[in-house]
Structure formats: structure tokens, C-alpha cells
Amino acid sequence: MTLKTSGQISEPDEFIFPVHTRTIAEIRYDILNQVMTVVYHDGRSRTTTGIQGPAMLRILAQRPLERSPFLLQTVI
Numbered sequence: 001m002t003l004k005t006s007g008q009i010s011e012p013d014e015f016i017f018p019v020h021t022r023t024i025a026e027i028r029y030d031i032l033n034q035v036m037t038v039v040y041h042d043g044r045s046r047t048t049t050g051i052q053g054p055a056m057l058r059i060l061a062q063r064p065l066e067r068s069p070f071l072l073q074t075v076i
Helices: 053-061 069-075
Strands: 014-018 024-030 035-040 045-049
Touching: 024 053
Parallel strands: none
Antiparallel strands: 014 024, 024 035, 035 045
16 A cells, blocks of 8 residues: 655555644654654654554644653654
8 A cells, every 4th residue: 555645655564744843743653663753843753662553643633743751652
């Protein structure tokens, strides 16, 4: 399965979730390697490994993402 969002094509096992906050531009998730990458508007990125699918869904469900204690602890 290949997803195309925000003008980019993801790998078959990578999902790109556009995020509209002041600092975070998008979150990428590699389902096979269980790697989450947070991409900031200024081009920086932070990667966290060992994120399972259900945890990833909980992260994405939180609004706003910047106030998520889990996200702040793991990627910042």
C-alpha cells in the first residue's frame, strides 16, 4: 500500500500523517520497523523506535499533539 500525502509518496510500509500545529509539520510511521519520525516545520526531525501500532494511533488521536506528554517525552 502506497500513500501519497502533501506531495510526497511514502514507501509501501510507511505512512505519512500531515499535522497542522505551530511546530510539527508531519508524523511518519514505518509499520514494519515500528519507527515514528516527527518532522518539524524548520526541517528538523526526531525519530523514536519501538512504537507499536496501537500506541501510534493513541498519539495521533491526541489533540493537540504538542501537549501530549508521551510525544514530548519520546521525541523531544
